[in-house]
Amino acid sequence: MADLQDRKMKDAAMRAKINQKLVETGERERLMELLRTRLIECGWRDQLKQHCKDIVKQKGLEHITVDDLVAEITPKGRALVPDNVKKELLQRIRTFLSKQSSV
Template sequence: MEDYREQVKDIMEKIISDNPQLNKVTDKVEARLEQCGWSDEIRMECNRLIRQRGIENISDTTELVRDLTPFARSKVPTELKKELVAMLKDALQKELEGTKLNPK
């Protein structure tokens, strides 16, 4: 079972790093997030957090990102999340075709 998981992990890493289709997916997601106002909402929330804490009290962006992430995730439209999952499943299925890991 562990060998299977490692193989799937290797395939997923290959899909992520070598797949030009994934770049298209990324571009599409970024464009859709911009269209729906997500980027503006995140900028406003980031500015709010900075004002709340005081710019002089923020020395590392890691904490700011950690605190902003749940808000950002909650603002991604459900339809876009579903579409992204479908695109990733499709890319994985195409990559698995012809391998012994193909679930079909």
């Protein structure tokens, strides 16, 4: 049990260190912009927008909050991200990390 907790703490520390490096170098913002572009290009944004409209229509504008809407669309939004977009971002992150000697 202690080994599992230890591993989780090390993983969390490594993620924090990688995220810090991404932010410091500006790579995080570049990756976010790439993601936005790819999601628009593949129609993901339009699909999610229509899904939001459908939910609001179904439940009624007066019966749904922004938090409710976000909670309802988040799983579908994640599922709709095409594999090729995920793979491209992962490859960009790997390339970035391979060029960083201090991570």
